[in-house]
Amino acid sequence: xxxxxxxxxxxxRLGHWIVWLASFGFLSPSMHKILIAIAVAAVQxxxxxxxxAFSAGDYHSLVVMENGDVFSVGSNKTGQLGKSPTQECKKxxxxxxxxxxxxxxxxxxxxxxxxxxxAGHYHSLMLSQDRDVYAVASNDFGQLGTGSLESQHKPxxxxxxxxxxxAISAGQYHSLVLTTNQDVLAVxxxxxGQLGTGxxxxxxxxxxxxxxxxxxxxxxxxxxxxxILSDGGHVWGMGNNDYGKLGNGDTEHQYLPVKxxxxxxVxxxxxxxQHSLVLMESGDVYGVGHNGDGQxxxxxxxxxxxxxxxxKIPVKxxxxxxAxxxxxxxYHSLVLMENGEVYGAxxNDFGQLGxxxxxxxxxxxxxxxxxxxxEGPVLAISAGSQHSLMLLETGEVFAVGWNKxxxxxxxxxxxxxxxxxxxxxxxxxxxxxxCECQEVSHCSNSCxxxxxxxWGYARTLGTQNHRECHNxxxxxxxxxxxxxxxxxxS
Numbered sequence: 001x002x003x004x005x006x007x008x009x010x011x012x013r014l015g016h017w018i019v020w021l022a023s024f025g026f027l028s029p030s031m032h033k034i035l036i037a038i039a040v041a042a043v044q045x046x047x048x049x050x051x052x053a054f055s056a057g058d059y060h061s062l063v064v065m066e067n068g069d070v071f072s073v074g075s076n077k078t079g080q081l082g083k084s085p086t087q088e089c090k091k092x093x094x095x096x097x098x099x100x101x102x103x104x105x106x107x108x109x110x111x112x113x114x115x116x117x118x119a120g121h122y123h124s125l126m127l128s129q130d131r132d133v134y135a136v137a138s139n140d141f142g143q144l145g146t147g148s149l150e151s152q153h154k155p156x157x158x159x160x161x162x163x164x165x166x167a168i169s170a171g172q173y174h175s176l177v178l179t180t181n182q183d184v185l186a187v188x189x190x191x192x193g194q195l196g197t198g199x200x201x202x203x204x205x206x207x208x209x210x211x212x213x214x215x216x217x218x219x220x221x222x223x224x225x226x227x228i229l230s231d232g233g234h235v236w237g238m239g240n241n242d243y244g245k246l247g248n249g250d251t252e253h254q255y256l257p258v259k260x261x262x263x264x265x266v267x268x269x270x271x272x273x274q275h276s277l278v279l280m281e282s283g284d285v286y287g288v289g290h291n292g293d294g295q296x297x298x299x300x301x302x303x304x305x306x307x308x309x310x311x312k313i314p315v316k317x318x319x320x321x322x323a324x325x326x327x328x329x330x331y332h333s334l335v336l337m338e339n340g341e342v343y344g345a346x347x348n349d350f351g352q353l354g355x356x357x358x359x360x361x362x363x364x365x366x367x368x369x370x371x372x373x374x375e376g377p378v379l380a381i382s383a384g385s386q387h388s389l390m391l392l393e394t395g396e397v398f399a400v401g402w403n404k405x406x407x408x409x410x411x412x413x414x415x416x417x418x419x420x421x422x423x424x425x426x427x428x429x430x431x432x433x434x435c436e437c438q439e440v441s442h443c444s445n446s447c448x449x450x451x452x453x454x455w456g457y458a459r460t461l462g463t464q465n466h467r468e469c470h471n472x473x474x475x476x477x478x479x480x481x482x483x484x485x486x487x488x489x490s
Contacts, residue, residue: 056384057119068113074407102406120170142204143188193255194239222271244312245289272328283322294367295346306367329383340377351417352401
């Protein structure tokens, strides 16, 4: 509902000048680093953007800003950041030369505002406000859903026919789309039956999953398996069933959806590499599948050691309190509690559980969930292969864990054991947008900052002075807070 306005009078970013000066030899390497640090600090102190959604992939991370822009960071080996791996990228501010980025960079989204993203192994998915799906990067198995095997370095529209998307999920080499009429479309690799079509043929154009009359509420694409949450609150799985991660009691691969053996109503699902997590309506969390690193969070074993036994039927995670959401990574699991705290279980080799630097011998796996060291209520979580992302109530994104390729977005490749704030670009660096002024006789010096309405509700940031809001002026811009605004009377 909010139109784009060309920011012809937006000032150029400080970083552009720094990179330009450095490219012509006017800055020494040490001075270049100092100025970059100053620029980043200025951005962080004064011009922080507000994140809306995010996704942690295997080697890259995606973030949706409140204005609908998508920023990406980490490995760009196959173009999963939405930029050509051979493209000259260093002309952009705070950006490392391709094929990897240590600072988040804006993805070319062909003018469409995103409301959700999903980062897979070597590809990325975006859901637009128009309910279309855009895909980019590796397409070796047709996972982009374009009808071909040609990889893409700029997002292209997935062929959904006359269907509209409600949710998206990217697996290793396959993609899932939940439509607005509650069907599930699947595309890409199908070597274990993860597309739920009853066969093992890969698909290059999305096909409808065989749900035998069921309606889906949620989807989750794992490494080589898929989970579906049906209308009745039941979980259905298909694809690779090594370690019993489909939760049906055996390890046979499934080419059609099979029901997970679980009593009660399920609220949310998450498919990881070789394990699956389920959030019950009661707030309890159940895990199933591989548990070699303690990622199911089952606590201690019979002899006092950590419980690392694989599970073919879901088992309750050892948590004290009710959970709000879950996210399954490669060898670790994240749980967001109702009070906004985050707990993690499983592998912690790179600090992905976010519990800080521990004494020697205590930095390994955690078979009992441990509390993450992060301040402030957390709104959302996403577990990648060996890193974790957290969205705070403030709209800031924090990252922790393995940082190869710069996937944490903190400007380096150093692994982090304590969550660090991602260096997201400011609103002033994004495309400036006009506000939608109310029909009033004049605009006062106060404007209520209201973020874009998403899913039927809006979030108010409060009231601030707005000197650009003149009498009768419907183009109310504030460069340091370039978000959707409503002008209002005092």
